[in-house]
Amino acid sequence: MNTPAMGGGADSEDPREARERWANIWFGGMVRYHNVKDPDRWVFAVDDVVAFLRAKLQAGMPAWKRLLIVDGLIEYERLHPRSSLGGLEPIRSKLQELAHREGTGEDPLTIDEIVGPISPRDPDAVQALRRQCRLEGKAMKTEKAYVGKLRGFMAARGLERSADFAEVGERDIEHYLTDLVVEGDVAPSTQNQAFYALRFFFEHVLKRDMGPINATRSTKHPNIPSVMSEEEVREVLSRLAGVHRLIAQLLYGSGMRISEALRLRMKDVDFDLMQIQVHHSKGNKSRFVPLPQSVADELRKQMQWREHLHEQDVIMGQASVWLPYALDKKYPEAHRELKWQFVFASQRLSKDPRSHRFHRHHIHADTFAKQLRRAVRGAEVHKHVTSHTFRHSFATHLLKGGTDIRTIQELLGHADLKTTMIYTHVLNRDDVKVVSPLDRMSASGSKGTDQSKGQGRQEEPTAPSNQNGFAESELASTGVAGSAASGEGDPVEGGRVAGASVTGGQVRVETDDGGREHPVAEAGAAANGMAGRSSVSVALGRAGNRVKKRRRSSWSRWRLRSGLIRFGRVFAKLKS
Incomplete structure (x- = not known):
C-alpha cells in the first residue's frame, strides 16, 4: 500500500525540506503530548513514541498516518543525533503491515498486540530492551537473562534511564566486565552472557556501536560432554515411568533438547513418515528428527490422552495454548485447535507472563529433571547425567555406529x-587401540616373574617342570628325557642346571666369558642316528627360546630402571 507523501505540501517544496518540516511537526506534537518544558534538551526514547502512537490510535488515527509519525521521528533522530532513540525500525515495519491490513479490510493489530504488555514500572531502558527482544522473537529465557544483565550494569554504573547511557562508553563496559571476573569471580558463561546482553542493547536498542571491548575476559575451556553407555541408558530408562519415560526415550532416540521435546505440538508428529518436526529451536531454527519406532505406540497413547483432555477444555471453555508472535491474532481460533496443543501438556492452567492470559502450557522442565535424578541414583550411574546427556549419548552412539558426521x-x-566434532573426542574407536604404558610394563613384568618363579613351584600336577624350566611332557614329546627327573645334570656356573638327557647326551646351558647363556648339547647326543639329531635340535631350539625370553625380560627391566634414574636426575636439576 502506498502511503501519501509526508505532509502533502506544495508541489514546489523540496522533498528533503518537506521531510524536515514534518519531522519537526511530529516532534512538536509529541512534546505537547508529554508536556515537555524544555524540548531543545529533551532526549526522548522509544517508550515516549509508543505512548504517543497509542494516544493517536485511541483518537482514531489510521495506521498509515501513524506510519508517517514514525517516519518523521526517524528523520528527526537523524537530524538531531543527541537523542537516544532506537528500535523504531521494527515498529515502522509493523505499522506498514497494519496499513496494508487496513487497506485490505483485515483487523489491525495494536501496539500492545505487537509487542505484548510491558510493565510501566520498569525503567525505560528495560522496557525498550523487552520490546526489542519480543520484536525479534527472542525466547522468554533470553529476554529474562538480558534484562537481568542490563539491570546489573545499570546498578553498577548508577544509571536510571535511557538518557543516562549517552555518557556511557567503552571504558565503562570494560570495567564492568572486568569487575565481574576479578571481584565477582563469575563463571565464564556468566560474563559472556553479560557481554552479549550489553552488545544487543547498544546495537539494537540504542543503535550505537559498542566498540572494541578489551576487558579481562574469562576463557571458557572446552568441556568434554558426559556420555552414558548403552547399558547405562537402558538402566536409567527402566527406572523412569509414564510420561517421563516417554520423554527420555524421545531425547535419546531423536537427539532433541529437553525444551524441544516439551514444546512438541500435536501437528509436529508424523507417524506416516516416522519423523518429528522441531520448530523454533535454538537460534529460531527448524529441522526434522527421526521418530523411534519403539516409542510410536506409547506416543500415540499420549496424544490420545491429550486429545481427550482438550475436549474437556473445550467443554469448560478454557481451551487455549500459547502461540508464537501474533499467530493468535492472525488466526483467532488457532489457540483452541487441537493441532496447536502441546503433546506433553500440564495438568493445570498457567498464566502467560507476557500476555497475562491463561493457557494450558507444557509440563515444566524441572519436573522431568527431578524424576531423572531419582532414576540415575537408582541405576547407580555415577556420572553427571542431565536431560542433555541423552542428546550427547545419541550423537556419540550414532557416530560409533558409523553414521556420517554431517548427518549427525x-x-x-x-x-x-x-560443535558436532566434539563428539569424536569422547568416542572409543574400534580401529584405534591405545594400550597404557603401565599395562605394557605390568604385562612384561608378570611374564618375567612367572619365568623366574617357575623353578620354585611346588605343585605342578599336570606337567611338572624339570630344572631347565621345560615341562616333562614337552621333552617327552620330542623324545628328550630330562635327567633332572632323576636328579642328574651338571650345575652351570652363573645359572641353574639346564641339562636333559638325550639318549646318551645332555642339553645344557653354558655361560660364556661375557656372562651370556647358551644352550649346548653334549657329545654322544647324535650317536643314535637321525632320530637323536632331531630330538637334540628340538631341545636346543626350545632351550634357546627360553634363554632369549629371559634376556629380553632382564633387558626391559634394566631399561626401565635406567630411564627412571635419568628422569629423576633431570627432575632434580629442574627443581633446583
Whole structure:
C-alpha cells in the first residue's frame, strides 16, 4: 500500500525540506503530548513514541498516518543525533503491515498486540530492551537473562534511564566486565552472557556501536560432554515411568533438547513418515528428527490422552495454548485447535507472563529433571547425567555406529560442524587401540616373574617342570628325557642346571666369558642316528627360546630402571 507523501505540501517544496518540516511537526506534537518544558534538551526514547502512537490510535488515527509519525521521528533522530532513540525500525515495519491490513479490510493489530504488555514500572531502558527482544522473537529465557544483565550494569554504573547511557562508553563496559571476573569471580558463561546482553542493547536498542571491548575476559575451556553407555541408558530408562519415560526415550532416540521435546505440538508428529518436526529451536531454527519406532505406540497413547483432555477444555471453555508472535491474532481460533496443543501438556492452567492470559502450557522442565535424578541414583550411574546427556549419548552412539558426521550435524541442528566434532573426542574407536604404558610394563613384568618363579613351584600336577624350566611332557614329546627327573645334570656356573638327557647326551646351558647363556648339547647326543639329531635340535631350539625370553625380560627391566634414574636426575636439576 502506498502511503501519501509526508505532509502533502506544495508541489514546489523540496522533498528533503518537506521531510524536515514534518519531522519537526511530529516532534512538536509529541512534546505537547508529554508536556515537555524544555524540548531543545529533551532526549526522548522509544517508550515516549509508543505512548504517543497509542494516544493517536485511541483518537482514531489510521495506521498509515501513524506510519508517517514514525517516519518523521526517524528523520528527526537523524537530524538531531543527541537523542537516544532506537528500535523504531521494527515498529515502522509493523505499522506498514497494519496499513496494508487496513487497506485490505483485515483487523489491525495494536501496539500492545505487537509487542505484548510491558510493565510501566520498569525503567525505560528495560522496557525498550523487552520490546526489542519480543520484536525479534527472542525466547522468554533470553529476554529474562538480558534484562537481568542490563539491570546489573545499570546498578553498577548508577544509571536510571535511557538518557543516562549517552555518557556511557567503552571504558565503562570494560570495567564492568572486568569487575565481574576479578571481584565477582563469575563463571565464564556468566560474563559472556553479560557481554552479549550489553552488545544487543547498544546495537539494537540504542543503535550505537559498542566498540572494541578489551576487558579481562574469562576463557571458557572446552568441556568434554558426559556420555552414558548403552547399558547405562537402558538402566536409567527402566527406572523412569509414564510420561517421563516417554520423554527420555524421545531425547535419546531423536537427539532433541529437553525444551524441544516439551514444546512438541500435536501437528509436529508424523507417524506416516516416522519423523518429528522441531520448530523454533535454538537460534529460531527448524529441522526434522527421526521418530523411534519403539516409542510410536506409547506416543500415540499420549496424544490420545491429550486429545481427550482438550475436549474437556473445550467443554469448560478454557481451551487455549500459547502461540508464537501474533499467530493468535492472525488466526483467532488457532489457540483452541487441537493441532496447536502441546503433546506433553500440564495438568493445570498457567498464566502467560507476557500476555497475562491463561493457557494450558507444557509440563515444566524441572519436573522431568527431578524424576531423572531419582532414576540415575537408582541405576547407580555415577556420572553427571542431565536431560542433555541423552542428546550427547545419541550423537556419540550414532557416530560409533558409523553414521556420517554431517548427518549427525543436521539431526542435532548445529550451525557449525566444529560443535558436532566434539563428539569424536569422547568416542572409543574400534580401529584405534591405545594400550597404557603401565599395562605394557605390568604385562612384561608378570611374564618375567612367572619365568623366574617357575623353578620354585611346588605343585605342578599336570606337567611338572624339570630344572631347565621345560615341562616333562614337552621333552617327552620330542623324545628328550630330562635327567633332572632323576636328579642328574651338571650345575652351570652363573645359572641353574639346564641339562636333559638325550639318549646318551645332555642339553645344557653354558655361560660364556661375557656372562651370556647358551644352550649346548653334549657329545654322544647324535650317536643314535637321525632320530637323536632331531630330538637334540628340538631341545636346543626350545632351550634357546627360553634363554632369549629371559634376556629380553632382564633387558626391559634394566631399561626401565635406567630411564627412571635419568628422569629423576633431570627432575632434580629442574627443581633446583
